[in-house]
Amino acid sequence: MNKNSVTLIGFYGSDEIHACSAWTSTSREITNEKRERIPKLLKMLAEAGHHTPFEKSSLHFLVTSEIASHIQKLKHRIGVSINGESARYKELKEDKYYIPNDWPAGWQEELENYTKQGLVLYHKCLESLVNDYQFDKKRAKESARFFRGYNTQIDVDIMFNWRSFWHFLNLRNSPHSQKEIREIAAEMLDSVKNIEGNPFKYTLEAFNL
Numbered sequence: 001m002n003k004n005s006v007t008l009i010g011f012y013g014s015d016e017i018h019a020c021s022a023w024t025s026t027s028r029e030i031t032n033e034k035r036e037r038i039p040k041l042l043k044m045l046a047e048a049g050h051h052t053p054f055e056k057s058s059l060h061f062l063v064t065s066e067i068a069s070h071i072q073k074l075k076h077r078i079g080v081s082i083n084g085e086s087a088r089y090k091e092l093k094e095d096k097y098y099i100p101n102d103w104p105a106g107w108q109e110e111l112e113n114y115t116k117q118g119l120v121l122y123h124k125c126l127e128s129l130v131n132d133y134q135f136d137k138k139r140a141k142e143s144a145r146f147f148r149g150y151n152t153q154i155d156v157d158i159m160f161n162w163r164s165f166w167h168f169l170n171l172r173n174s175p176h177s178q179k180e181i182r183e184i185a186a187e188m189l190d191s192v193k194n195i196e197g198n199p200f201k202y203t204l205e206a207f208n209l
Contacts (some may be wrong), residue, residue, distance in 0.1 A: 009062050082158045
């Protein structure tokens with residue numbers, strides 16, 4: 001049983017990058033006087049819906065999550081790039097799976113037993129399809145995965161521009177979203193807030209994050 005997890009593996013941009021983008025029609029030169037205006041500028045842009053300057057930064061994460069949360073991440077398509085670990089192309093030999101930590105202990109145990117049985121059958125079926133029935137390995141891998149459940153965990157490489165990240169947080173870091181994706185979104189936000197030097201300090205404030 002594993003927790004879902006988030007790692008910020010890279011980023012580009014800053015408050016100044018967003019401000020410079022907004023100043024493209026005037027002067028992109030940053031003076032001390034203009035630097036002092038950045039918090040107010042970013043707040044105005046966010047509140048007025050002038051969000052294109054916030055597309056000029058990117059946030060790059062590696063997320064380990066169950067399939068149910070992965071499907072929700074895939075619904076975010078604009079300004080988002082996603083590559084996920086796929087059981088179609090390889091045998092998932094590391095049997096990672098998720099058990100809801102808010103379930104009663106008895107149901108946690110039932111799901112864990114069910115999951116372990118499916119994992120045994122997954123590996124056994126894949127081997128048998130290849131060795132006993134002469135399936136090609138691609139077909140064996142892509143079909144044996146039907147034994148794996150929605151709680152199978154995979155690693156997902158996901159990158160947002162800031163505007164798309166804010167949209168993701170709006171929907172997923174919300175009391176109305178599923179607990180698992182909400183926790184992932186909250187952990188993503190925390191990792192951005194904790195970047196050394198706080199390069200997105202005023203952008204975060206502008207969007208009330």
